[in-house]
Amino acid sequence: MTSNQRNSRFGVGLLLGIILALGFLPPAGKAEYGDVLINNYSDAAGMRPVVFPHWFHRIRFRCKVCHADLGFKMQAGGNQINMLKIIDGEYCGACHNGEVAWSIENCDICHTGKPGMATQVHMSTTSKLTTVTGRKPKEEQQ
Ligand code: HEC
Ligand code: HEC
Ligand code: HEC
Numbered sequence: 164m165t166s167n168q169r170n171s172r173f174g175v176g177l178l179l180g181i182i183l184a185l186g187f188l189p190p191a192g193k194a195e196y197g198d199v200l201i202n203n204y205s206d207a208a209g210m211r212p213v214v215f216p217h218w219f220h221r222i223r224f225r226c227k228v229c230h231a232d233l234g235f236k237m238q239a240g241g242n243q244i245n246m247l248k249i250i251d252g253e254y255c256g257a258c259h260n261g262e263v264a265w266s267i268e269n270c271d272i273c274h275t276g277k278p279g280m281a282t283q284v285h286m287s288t289t290s291k292l293t294t295v296t297g298r299k300p301k302e303e304q305q
Pocket of ligand 3: 213214215219220223224228233256257258263264273
């Protein structure tokens, strides 16, 4: 066996290993109870709607941080959020700026909703709001 053949066999084995390992991992980008689907503008702009994981954030920050200091109204879709405001450091952009949390070039971590779904709070553990993208923040992709 030449070293080239050995290398390519090793490559195939490694690839199969990765595929098998991935098959056993829970899928990323799944909506959970209490997630907020925000779709005031996304669909119209040809983007997937945004899935905001409320509980994920609620266990990390006090309500006041977002609903008083950052001015988020407690209503699904009740804030006129757009990318200009986010880039200016408002709403999600107060944290998703590469300092408090990963920054906004990670479009497909926020825009994971199913196209066409209305703004809503996710109440059922069986209904699926998202499509799986499985993407990680850019800084973590090496
Ligand atoms: C931290 C989360 C987050 C990230 C990252 C993000 N967005 Fe958004 N984006 C939002 C939210 C929230 C809205 C409002 C959704 C709605 O109401 O439809 C929005 C709305 C939009 C809209 C429609 C409104 C507008 O401003 O035109 C477009 C287009 C858009 N995003 C594109 C992008 C692109 C392209 C990227 C990557 C460069 C990106 N977004 C990254 C959260 C995010
Ligand atoms: C990291 C920011 C953040 C934190 C912390 C946070 N929220 Fe929210 N909350 C949001 C966003 C964003 C929305 C959706 C707003 C939209 O769709 O425009 C929301 C929506 C809501 C809603 C309306 C939707 C629903 O689930 O009925 C309520 C009520 C609410 N929040 C209560 C709370 C409470 C209570 C806490 C603290 C235990 C809290 N939030 C913590 C950002 C936050
Ligand atoms: C008060 C700060 C804060 C605000 C405001 C905020 N986020 Fe986050 N967000 C975070 C932090 C911190 C993380 C965790 C980052 C990490 O794991 O590196 C995070 C993670 C996320 C994740 C990934 C969750 C996961 O399972 O890994 C999504 C999606 C997200 N935010 C969307 C949003 C959207 C959409 C908005 C605006 C509607 C928003 N965030 C507003 C701080 C914030």
